[in-house]
Amino acid sequence: MSTSTSSFAYHDLSQSRREIRLLSILPGQLSDPIECQLQPHSLDERPVYEALSYVWGDSSNKLQIRLGGCPFHITRNLYTALRYLRKPDETRVMWIDALCINQGNIKERSHQVTLMNKIFSCATQVICWLATSDDHGICTSQGKSLSIHEALSLAWGDDEGWSDFRNYATSSPSLLDKCIRFQQTPILDKKTPHLQYTAPGKSYLNETLAAFALLYLLGAEDQNLFELPCFTHSPTPPTLRVASSFTKAFHVFQGLVEATWWDRAWIIQESIAAAKIIFMHYHIILPWTLLEDAAFHISEIANTYERLPPEQGGLFDLFRERVRNIARWRGINRHSMDSYSRLKYSLPKGKLLELLIDFRFREATDPRDKVYAVLGLVKRWESNEPIMPDYSVTVGQAYIQATMSLIKEEKSLIVLEGRPSTTNIHQLPSWVQDWSSKYFLDPEFRRVLESDYLYSTGGHQMPEPRLCCDSILVLEGLQVDTVKMVSSVCGSPNSRSDLVKTLADWEDDICNCGFSFDKPYINGQPALDALRRTWAADMLLTRLKSTRMLGMFGGPPPPFKRDITAESGLDWSNMNRKMEHLDELIRPVLVGHRFLVTERGYICIAPEAACVGDSVFVLKGGPLPFILRHSSAVVPTSGGRSHPQEQCFELVGSCYVHGIMDGEALESGENEFHPVYLL
Numbered sequence: 035m036s037t038s039t040s041s042f043a044y045h046d047l048s049q050s051r052r053e054i055r056l057l058s059i060l061p062g063q064l065s066d067p068i069e070c071q072l073q074p075h076s077l078d079e080r081p082v083y084e085a086l087s088y089v090w091g092d093s094s095n096k097l098q099i100r101l102g103g104c105p106f107h108i109t110r111n112l113y114t115a116l117r118y119l120r121k122p123d124e125t126r127v128m129w130i131d132a133l134c135i136n137q138g139n140i141k142e143r144s145h146q147v148t149l150m151n152k153i154f155s156c157a158t159q160v161i162c163w164l165a166t167s168d169d170h171g172i173c174t175s176q177g178k179s180l181s182i183h184e185a186l187s188l189a190w191g192d193d194e195g196w197s198d199f200r201n202y203a204t205s206s207p208s209l210l211d212k213c214i215r216f217q218q219t220p221i222l223d224k225k226t227p228h229l230q231y232t233a234p235g236k237s238y239l240n241e242t243l244a245a246f247a248l249l250y251l252l253g254a255e256d257q258n259l260f261e262l263p264c265f266t267h268s269p270t271p272p273t274l275r276v277a278s279s280f281t282k283a284f285h286v287f288q289g290l291v292e293a294t295w296w297d298r299a300w301i302i303q304e305s306i307a308a309a310k311i312i313f314m315h316y317h318i319i320l321p322w323t324l325l326e327d328a329a330f331h332i333s334e335i336a337n338t339y340e341r342l343p344p345e346q347g348g349l350f351d352l353f354r355e356r357v358r359n360i361a362r363w364r365g366i367n368r369h370s371m372d373s374y375s376r377l378k379y380s381l382p383k384g385k386l387l388e389l390l391i392d393f394r395f396r397e398a399t400d401p402r403d404k405v406y407a408v409l410g411l412v413k414r415w416e417s418n419e420p421i422m423p424d425y426s427v428t429v430g431q432a433y434i435q436a437t438m439s440l441i442k443e444e445k446s447l448i449v450l451e452g453r454p455s456t457t458n459i460h461q462l463p464s465w466v467q468d469w470s471s472k473y474f475l476d477p478e479f480r481r482v483l484e485s486d487y488l489y490s491t492g493g494h495q496m497p498e499p500r501l502c503c504d505s506i507l508v509l510e511g512l513q514v515d516t517v518k519m520v521s522s523v524c525g526s527p528n529s530r531s532d533l534v535k536t537l538a539d540w541e542d543d544i545c546n547c548g549f550s551f552d553k554p555y556i557n558g559q560p561a562l563d564a565l566r567r568t569w570a571a572d573m574l575l576t577r578l579k580s581t582r583m584l585g586m587f588g589g590p591p592p593p594f595k596r597d598i599t600a601e602s603g604l605d606w607s608n609m610n611r612k613m614e615h616l617d618e619l620i621r622p623v624l625v626g627h628r629f630l631v632t633e634r635g636y637i638c639i640a641p642e643a644a645c646v647g648d649s650v651f652v653l654k655g656g657p658l659p660f661i662l663r664h665s666s667a668v669v670p671t672s673g674g675r676s677h678p679q680e681q682c683f684e685l686v687g688s689c690y691v692h693g694i695m696d697g698e699a700l701e702s703g704e705n706e707f708h709p710v711y712l713l
Contacts, residue, residue: 042104044136045074049145052077054153055134059116059126064177068099068116072134077152085129085157087304087311088115089294090399091167101133108132110167118316119161122177128161129153140425147423150300151307151410160308162301164293165316173317181319182246244283245290246318253327267341274341284346290315291353299396299407306363306411329357384413386421387440387449390469400425401460401470402432418442429460429470431504437466438501445496447509447656451688464684465507465712488573489657489695496655502711511653511710514691514699515632517661519547523642524624533621537569540629547631556635557693568637568692571623623690636694641687649683650691652699654707659694661686665713682711 047053053074060069075081091111098105099113108116112132119126135146154160174180248264264280267273276284295301305311313320332339332354339350389408398404406423418439424432440449450465462468492511500508521543524536544565545551555564623639630638632650640661649662662683 042101042106044072044139044142047074047142047146048076052149052152054129054146054149056081056083057128057130057133059120059128061121061123061125062177063122064117064120064173068113068120070099070101070116070133072102077149077156080156081127083127083129083157085154085160085304085308086115086119086163087154087160087295087301087308088112088130088163089298090132093399095167106133114165114167115163118165118173118179118314120177121179129157144423144425147406148410151303154304154307155309157308159310159312160304162295162305162311162313164290164295164313164320166289166293177317179314179317179319181321182250182324185243185246185318241283242286242315242318244280245286246320248283248287249320249324249328252331253324274338275343276346288349291349291356294397296356297395297397299393299398299403301360302363302393302396303407303410305360306365308364311360311364325357326361329354329361333358384411385443386412386436387444390436390440394469394471398470401429402427404469405432405436416443430462430466433460433462433466433469434501434505436469438499438507441496441499445655447492447496447653447660450653450656450660450685451658463505463507463713464686490697491659491691491695491699492652492654492656493697493700494655505713507712509653509655509710509712510707511651511660511662512699512707514650514652514659514694515634515636517630517638517640517644517646517648517650518633519543519631520640520644520646521629523628524626526625533624536624537620541565543629544631544637549631549635549637555637555693557698559693564692565637568629568639568690569620569624571639571690572692572695630689632691636691638689638691640689643686644689645686648686650689651683651710652694653710656688658688659691661689662710662712667713681709682713685712 047055053076055072056075058071058073060071062069075083089111091109093109095110096107097110097113098107099116100106109132112130119128131146136142244264248262251262264277264283265274266277267275311322313322313325332350339347341347342350386408389411390405393408394404396404396407398407402423402425405421409421409423412420421435421439427435437449441447449467460468460470497510502508521540522536524533549561551561551565553561555561557564559567626642627639628642628644630640630644632638636650638650638659644661645663647663649664651660651662653660663686664680665682665684667682
């Protein structure tokens, strides 16, 4: 059986033979029509090919190529890439997903995605396409790709100098001196009669070469930014900025750093799996080692580039982060790093939840790919069947499957913690994480409340979760109390004094609702001590290396531990002078949350969406308590009956409730667990 797309007929692939299609890009000049052929190959036979890592681009803006002699439409961005990837005198064999996968066959598409890791690991090299569809880059009239080394050597006719780059880069006149002068002096044709470059203009050509030369110089160990002619500096006060003569070249560098390729979800797997990666900007090849060296040197001289204006210094910082992220994913770094960097740039651990959190800011055209793009990186599935990509299901179904899988894998309800997405564009059940949201799992709150380690509200035994009617999560829980009072939301304070004022306002609120500081708290502690412990989620800052480092969201934040002293361990004297707790502990706990008081007198930190009348629940297997809200929806069971209305809830979010964080509610025996149906 075969299916057709744009008159081209795809023939089915053999799953048992792990077949893929490889694209043969027929030779031609830059302006020639693009002709390609597809051939099936088994991965087990180890075919020789390259793979392309790129951005699809606007699917409504397409151009035509010839595929197997038939017209075939592809996005403009891919069309531009094929023009520059094509060789003038020989066929180039590549794997490119938009062409090698029958995108109209859902079953094939789903299966081929499971082979992505193998496809990219078996390629001789992975080409990362950083150019845009504007087609305004440097090219060679003969259609040949050149390494940056070759391009700069030919441009300046100095092959010997480039063979020993360090000496050449630091010689006088320096490389960038030449670059800057050449921006106004179109002498390239005279220097390189055997190789004609083309570009929108000679100035753009030299600006681009100057930007690439800057990358080379940034990678030179002995270079000082103050000594490079592309920067100007003032000694008093010590400031630095990009020289006006280098502004246009700097814009080319900016385009490389801000290319949308860096933000794609799929580049993670493509970069990690690849045996070798190179970057291409039209006809210029940038070796990975060049980018890695430049990023490392920027890290070494951070105190220098931080003197640049924010819009310029921030770009160097972004470049460093993006390159070093790929380095840590690949586990290959030719430079030594200090202990902080080793922790910050450690490899993903290969568990699905950690991968989803680590790569939550990645972009994907198909929201299902926010999950599917990291599946090939999961190193182990401990207690659950692996998730298989399935593009026949809806986004909601895919996210339900992922959340259920994580509950079973983690043997915990940790995935339910945080604040649910407020947009819910995919019409998800309240308990399902919106993996397309960059802010799921409430990173600031969970950065501190690393609850699987610090708390055990619902005990350590996680009953087998059940899914009812394809969307209702059935758990075991007990209701602790009902919300009596909610405060205003703690916004992002502009200053420490703003945060202190919020705390004072909250203290007034709870006094106005009948909470008394003259009586002991519900667990016997002094009420004021309980309040201050709640503000800090009952934790202390500590610098002891034996305490756990919590670093799930970015670099290592301050280490935390539970406060087990009899009195509050926080130093509340001289609040305006000793603000470390406010900045590093209390602020992350409180920002974006409300202060609650329950009918029985519990005090809580809860999500913004919490309201009077909501219920405080302990769910078995949940490190934190949860705020639940009765649901009015009537959902029939598989037998045609309705679930008990009093047991149907929507998840508002997780919370901190002082006095029950260590399983006290389980030990009291006042209540029994019963089924809880989360809609």
